[in-house]
Amino acid sequence: xxxxxxxxxxxxxxxxxxxxxxxxxxxxxxxxxxxxxxxxxxxxxxxxxxxxxxxxxxxxxxxxxxxxxxxxxxxxxxxxxxxxxxxxxxxxxxxxxxxxxxxxxxxxxxxxxxxxxxxxxxxxxxxxxxxxxxxxxxxxxxxxxxxxxxxxxxxxxxxxxxxxxxxxxxxxxxxxxxxxxxxxxxxxxxxxxxxxxxxxxxxxxxxxxxxxxxxxxxxxxxxxxxxxxxxxxxxxxxxxxxxxxxxxxxxxxxxxxxxxxxxxxxxxxxxxxxxxxxxxxxxxxxxxxxxxxxxxxxxxxxxxxxxxxxxxxxxxxxxxxxxxxxxxxxxxxxxxxxxxxxxxxxxxxxxxxxxxxxxxxxxxxxxxxxxxxxxxxxxxxxxxxxxxxxxxxxxxxxxxxxxxxxxxxxxxxxxxxxxxxxxxxxxxxxxxxxxxxxxxxxxxxxxxxxxxxxxxxxxxxxxxxxxxxxxxxxxxxxxxxxxxxxxxxxxxxxxxxxx
Numbered sequence: 221x222x223x224x225x226x227x228x229x230x231x232x233x234x235x236x237x238x239x240x241x242x243x244x245x246x247x248x249x250x251x252x253x254x255x256x257x258x259x260x261x262x263x264x265x266x267x268x269x270x271x272x273x274x275x276x277x278x279x280x281x282x283x284x285x286x287x288x289x290x291x292x293x294x295x296x297x298x299x300x301x302x303x304x305x306x307x308x309x310x311x312x313x314x315x316x317x318x319x320x321x322x323x324x325x326x327x328x329x330x331x332x333x334x335x336x337x338x339x340x341x342x343x344x345x346x347x348x349x350x351x352x353x354x355x356x357x358x359x360x361x362x363x364x365x366x367x368x369x370x371x372x373x374x375x376x377x378x379x380x381x382x383x384x385x386x387x388x389x390x391x392x393x394x395x396x397x398x399x400x401x402x403x404x405x406x407x408x409x410x411x412x413x414x415x416x417x418x419x420x421x422x423x424x425x426x427x428x429x430x431x432x433x434x435x436x437x438x439x440x441x442x443x444x445x446x447x448x449x450x451x452x453x454x455x456x457x458x459x460x461x462x463x464x465x466x467x468x469x470x471x472x473x474x475x476x477x478x479x480x481x482x483x484x485x486x487x488x489x490x491x492x493x494x495x496x497x498x499x500x501x502x503x504x505x506x507x508x509x510x511x512x513x514x515x516x517x518x519x520x521x522x523x524x525x526x527x528x529x530x531x532x533x534x535x536x537x538x539x540x541x542x543x544x545x546x547x548x549x550x551x552x553x554x555x556x557x558x559x560x561x562x563x564x565x566x567x568x569x570x571x572x573x574x575x576x577x578x579x580x581x582x583x584x585x586x587x588x589x590x591x592x593x594x595x596x597x598x599x600x601x602x603x604x605x606x607x608x609x610x611x612x613x614x615x616x617x618x619x620x621x622x623x624x625x626x627x628x629x630x631x632x633x634x635x636x637x638x639x640x641x642x643x644x645x646x647x648x649x650x651x652x653x654x655x656x657x658x659x660x661x662x663x664x665x666x667x668x669x670x671x672x673x674x675x676x677x678x679x680x681x682x683x684x685x686x687x688x689x690x691x692x693x694x695x696x697x698x699x700x701x702x703x704x705x706x707x708x709x710x711x712x713x714x715x716x717x718x719x
Contacts, residue, residue: 257383261300267289296316297708300704304704307374360397368493377489399458474633504523537553540553540593550623556569591604604620
């Protein structure tokens with residue numbers, strides 16, 4: 221017990237993630253199992269193998285940007301930089317696709333991607349074509365997809381999720397395609413703004429089939445027909461169907477990683493931040509500590525919540541209280557302002573339980589000498605002194621150092637999903653980023669097609685800082701980020717107007 225605590229404290233003090241990978245292990249798979257997908261950088265960067273090798277310079281840390289702005293829809297900007305030596309490879313991954321959701325035979329998981337020419341039609345132009353027109357065609361529904369995957373303890377889970385998560389979203393949306401297709405035919409005012417919208421008969425029938433209880437229907441007055449007052453159906457908004465599809469897609473992606481770890485080497489885990497544009501709305505699904513914000517008229521509007529050991533303290537403590545076997549007899553779910561020492565047994569000390577937001581006193585018992593489930597503050601807070609994030613995909617084999625205590629039960633794959641009506645906004649700029657120090661919004665004054673990529677590059681540079689005195693520094697001589705950094709900037713378009 222004592223040696224494990226010492227190891228945990230050493231890990232916490234050094235800020236080291238358990239299971240940090242090295243270059244040889246990841247490229248070779250680190251085991252006898254093959255890699256499901258080889259390590260790579262986002263395919264839209266269009267990098268050669270030599271360029272990928274050169275980008276992995278932990279000393280110079282070159283910022284990578286798009287070679288062609290038209291590789292991404294809406295002239296989206298993107299930039300990234302590798303870490304300062306924390307891991308041999310860049311553990312971040314990114315994916316951006318324009319995907320058609322079409323009814324397919326059961327069992328098919330591969331979405332049909334639009335051809336290059338069709339994808340380019342969604343880019344900013346002057347022909348008056350807006351985003352809503354690009355979401356519907358005779359074959360099905362089209363959605364735009366941006367995603368960042370922040371890997372840890374290896375890039376394996378991030379690489380796999382970047383290849384497959386949008387396919388799981390397609391599969392889930394196919395289950396509600398009839399409802400969403402009917403909604404797509406409605407005028408924009410009904411589609412996005414009327415709170416008391418009543419669906420068409422076809423849509424209502426589809427919603428009824430999805431929501432009704434099995435065997436609860438029958439002819440009026442028949443013996444099997446229950447009293448109406450006891451079976452009033454809930455009104456299900458179509459946004460809830462998309463949110464449910466995203467939530468289930470995350471669950472299925474995590475389950476696939478767990479299953480395929482038996483046949484492939486899929487290292488570590490990853491947090492996930494996803495943006496989906498569908499039927500005039502942007503949906504933001506976040507499972508991790510990356511950030512999504514809107515910059516609108518100089519105002520910064522958060523669109524996601526950062527899930528950390530501190531922000532999810534009560535959820536983690538409640539799980540430890542309800543299932544104490546998960547703590548392995550070596551951790552306590554209670555929180556104290558500092559480590560409890562044996563000489564303090566029988567004395568009073570401040571503590572917090574899962575039922576509390578404030579602090580109170582309790583008499584210290586022997587069980588309180590166990591290592592805290594959550595230890596540390598701010599960015600140094602760790603779950604079981606091992607991992608600094610509480611939501612994401614993967615990490616199924618992650619254990620407390622030198623023990624058989626699994627950490628995965630405390631790590632949730634469940635995303636928090638928010639959405640917004642695009643056409644309700646005036647002069648916003650969507651900025652979607654993952655960094656430790658986003659800084660202030662850059663001045664977007666360069667030419668139209670390149671300004672968002674240049675702005676993304678500026679954000680990465682501000683977070684990374686400059687190399688000075690053998691360290692990366694930002695303003696006021698503060699430490700810059702030594703982590704992998706990835707940034708999207710997505711300009712919202714409507715008609716021939718930039719919002």
